[in-house]
Amino acid sequence: MYGLRFGLEESAVQFSTNCRDLYEKVLGDYERYRVSDASPEAFMEVYKCNDFPISVPEYALREAVVPPEAAIYSKDGLLYLEEKGKRVLRIDPHKNRIHEYGTSPEDYYMLTRFSLKWMLIKALEMKGVSYIHGSGVRYGDDSYFFTGPPKHGKTRNLVTFLDKGGSFITDDTIFYGENGVIPFQIKSKIIKDLAESFPDVHTASLGEDSVRLDDLGWLVDLTKIYPCEKKYVDPSNLFFLYAWNSRETKIKEIAKKEMLSRLIKVYKTELASSYWYWKEEKKSLTSIFQQYGDFVDKARCYVAFVGSDPEEAFKSITEV
Secondary structure: OEEEEEEEOOEEEEEEEOOHHHHHHHHHHHHHHEOOOOOOOEEEEEEEOOOOOOOOOOOOEEEEEEOOOEEEEEEOOEEEEEEOOOEEEEEEOOOOEEEEEEOOHHHHHHHHHHHHHHHHHHHHHOOOOEEEOEEEEEEOOEEEEEEOOOOOOHHHHHHHHHHOOOEEEEOOOEEEEOOEEEOEOOOEEEEHHHHHHOHHHHHHHOOOOOEEEOOOEEEEOHHHOOOEOOOOEOOOEEEEEEEOOOOOOEEEEOOHHHHHHHHHHHHHHHHHOOHHHHOOHHHHHHHHHHHHHHHHHHOEEEEEEEOOOHHHHHHHHHOO
């Protein structure tokens, strides 16, 4: 078995697998966060095999269909994800533990990656650190954080700032605790169109260190291209992004209470796509409320309708 224990802020996740290809992909994301002295609060074991020792139990209730061929079931506080003949997972969201058996688990790395991220999120929430779906960059004396619905330009705006001399804080995953934002820098999902807009990113996407995601793009380590933050960062500016059909970018400042409401809505959307949706949603929201409130209190809050002209978008954001 191959194993990796990784974490932040004295929280840790233990990952184990007998599949070397899968292990190397996980290592590519999380090796820099390897820990040895922290006791893990989350466990994921993945086995590559043809015969699965677990199955969906009789009378389990089907909770959701996962296209194209999988489904999620629940029984006695446990969840089961099954894709007939390919894989089966047993998930205990209360104990933050997953067992997976599959014929080719390396082909499902993005799902493993998503599960590991949420295991870390839930472990950190127990330590008073909250997760915000978004990206962050330091530029000049200020920090800029981008949040909003999926696929509305958070990573594109991050890379635009980095390409103009910014310092990388995080992509897709903002962790915020009592000391500020914790830099968190696993590989970024870079779509083909984005890579082609930035020569250095495009070159990195074709390198041995990147992970190809079929026709969707690549996982790219931005820390090997741009400078990055190592210490806690205080939030200066927080933008809730929408992409729209225009070259123009328009920005308006909003009340902190409105931004707080928007952040909670995004968290609920993200939580609903995870296995942890079945674990006391109200308790999860209660645990993040104080940190979210502190974050928006420290930041200037804006809604940004971002157009297709990256130069205008950059200028509009930095000149507010």
